[in-house]
Amino acid sequence: MENSGSFFPLSLLLLIHFMMYFSLAMSEASIKTDQSSLLALKSHITYDPHNILTNNWTTKASVCDWIGISCDSRHLRVIGLDISEMGLHGIIPPEIGNLSFLVSLNMGGNSFHGPLPPSVFNMSLLEVISVMNNNLSGSLPVDMCIHGFRRLKVLDLSSNKFYGEIPSTLDQCSQLEVISMLQNNFVGQVPREIGNLTRLTGLFLGFNNLYGSIPEEISQLQNLTMLNMAYNNFTGPLHEAIFNISSLVIIDVSMNSVSGILPVDMCSHNVQQLMQISLSDNMMYGEIPLSLCRCSQLQLLTLSSNNFNGVLPRQIGNLTQLNILYLNNNTLSGSIPPEIGKLKNLIGLDLSKNQISGPITVAIGNLSNLNILFLNANHLSGTIPSTIGDLKLVSYLDLSDNRLSGHELTKITTNLTSLQSLSVADNQISGNIPLNLFTNNISSIDLSNNNFHGSIPPDIGRFQNLQYLNLAKNQFSSLIPSTFGNLSQMSSLILYSNNLTGEIPSSICNLRSLRFFHLSSNSLEGTIPQCLGNSSQSLRVLHLKDNNLHGVIPTTFTKGCMVESLNLNANQLEGTLPLSLVNCGSMQILDIGNNEIQDMFPFWMETLLQLRVLVLRSNKFYGTILLDLKTKHPFPKLQVFDISHNEFTGSLPSKYLNNFIAMVNAKENRKETRNWFSNYEESMVFVFKGLEHTVERILKTFSTIDLSNNKFNGIIPYSIGSLNSLKYLNLSRNSLTGQIPSSLGNVTAIESLDLSSNKLVGEIPVQLTRLTFLSTLNLSYNHLVGSIPQSGGQFPTFDNSSYVGNSRLCGFPLTKQCTERKVQPTVPILLPQQGDESDFIDGFGWKAVVLGYGCGFLFGITIGYLIFKYEKPKWFVHIFFGV
16 A cells, blocks of 8 residues: 555656656657747848848847847747848738737838738737838738637827728737738728627728718727828718717818818717817818817817818817917908917917908917918908017918008018018008017028019128018019128029119029029110029029110030020020020020010920920021921920011921921820919910910910910921811911912811911811801901801801901901802812922912912813923912912
8 A cells, every 4th residue: 555655746747757758858849840830930131231130139048038028938939020120121921820829910111022921820829010111012811800800909000002992801800909001002892790899999091092072980989099080082971970970089080072061069968178179171061160179189180172162160269278379271251260379288279271360369479489481362351460560479471462562571570580581462551571580590581572662782692591482573673792702502593573773793603502593674774694504404484574784695505404484585685596595494584575686596405395485576587497407396385386476487387386386286284393484474465466465374275375476487287187176377468479278277276376467378177167166366467368257156256356457358257248159160269288289280280270260171171281290380370379
């Protein structure tokens, strides 16, 4: 018995020892599996900038001692993998799924690419997965929460390239607390099943391509604190029940197409935590409900770029925690309530682009923490309250485009020592420029389109941070201070439409960052500094129009010239057009009209493929425009071609007219980036019906050709009818012959057609009645015959002045009536389409036949024989037909 009694403890001891050994062996085997999985991940990393994994993840040390690895003490298994923000490149291998005890996976802030391996979605113990800020792609499995992820609490896929739809089975991950899919390429609708994730505290789906309505089921998420659906394509109303989630702190649905009104009882159902409401850039409308002012914890409210109307509630003053209030770009009316002065914590206030009227309340001076104040583009009137000068922290102040008056700017700017940007443009403010406006912090000043007068203070050159200065459309009458040359950071100097005198100081050429230099419509004299051409590698816009400048155009435009717009119109410049302009490959606008430039046509400009406006009018250009093309498609973007009032000779430049691609099927491109052409700041003068008309803005669809007042001869090329987007055509006051080409009836966009004072013959083509947009027509002083077409279009609206000087024209609106006469059948007179002699067949063609019928049979046969024998001499045909 004693032997058996001692055997039992011994057996138990052996069993325990065996179990411990077996457990240790199993642990070692399992940790080897984890090690193998992690080494597989390491082998798929192609770039380790800090050599963290390269030097640390080795078999010389225990896995649990590796950087970024956490193990549990009980099973000695990897439960945490955190290699975030290491700058790693590579792919995530499928072996990662073998980390069967993994609870937290954080690989964010790297450059992993490719898909998430399917094995990741089978990890049953995983609670946190964050792969944010990588380049991962692929779609999510439709059954992603069925086989794994049962404990998942945090799913962060933000800032990657994932695509496809959000799986409706996502609600099977019932423990989810945070879902972040921000900044990906997800499409489709948000699954309504997402409302079943009742533990959810954060839902971030912004910056994708999701569409449809925002599910009402989101209102079931009573633990939700943050909701971000911004920058998608959502439509339909925003359900009012969402605003009744009592735990909600942040709601951002901006940059969508959400419509409807704000609920009248928002913030009335125990919603005490709401701190941020961002609904900007949608299609919401109606008045701002008074109940919104009960959200007493609100710190940010942005309702900008919607269709909200009505007045700004006085109760807005109750939101004393507000830091940001952006209500701009709506149709709010009424006045600024003085209660707004209670918002002492306000940092940013934007009420711009509304219909707010009345004076600026003096209470606005109480906003002592204000950094941004935008009240521009309203109907505000009166003087600027001096209390704005109390806003010592304001950096950005914009009061432009209102009806403000007075000369109180000096009082306002005295204490604004933090001011970086000031705009009071487009008002009726007068007085001198206050010198205290310029501080060491100021970088942008816009006083344009007011009634400021006096001189530009020379001390302006002391303020080295000044980058943008716009004093245009005022009454300044001084010299341009040479101290401008000290402003090394100046990028935009805009002084047009003043009474500035003297010369352009050469010190301007010291401004190596200058991009926009605009001095048009002043009384400047002297020459253009040659050194401005040397600045062309930074200069984008050089406008000196309408001054008294003389001398030559700078010849120093260097290689790499970045000038996009050069306007020297209406000066007294002479000499030739500098060949160095060919270096300006980005040139879009060249206007040297109304000068005394004497040169031949600049054929070398064919290489300026971005050119859209070419104005050479009213100079002394001469010669023909008949040289062979230097490029296959010259001037492919040209929309304004004005060489009128010169001394060009020969035929019309048909080779150019055939290649004006931008005048064919032009359409407004709403996505085109803004440039100086899309909103051309200089007016242009065109001649319609003998009168000058000013066009202030040139759209992409605007196109005009003006070849008037030259010495062109020959026919109008038939090919001009292909320019179906041409709006204005002026060929008047030349010596053009032949008939009006019927192809002009294809130029369906044309609004003004002037062919007056030429030698055109034949009838007015009935095809011109197709031109339904034609508002101005001038065919006067030609040799046209027959009846004026009456079949429709705009022709019945034109008066006698459109046809005067054509003695053989008849019919309405002329008093001369058309009489029907019986005549012998005649062969139709069809002029050749391209203006050479190719229509003759063996020397006997249409002109001989017409002579035969027109001069009598015997005489006509004789004339025809002579034309046949002597190969159709043009001089002979010209005597009889003028063609």
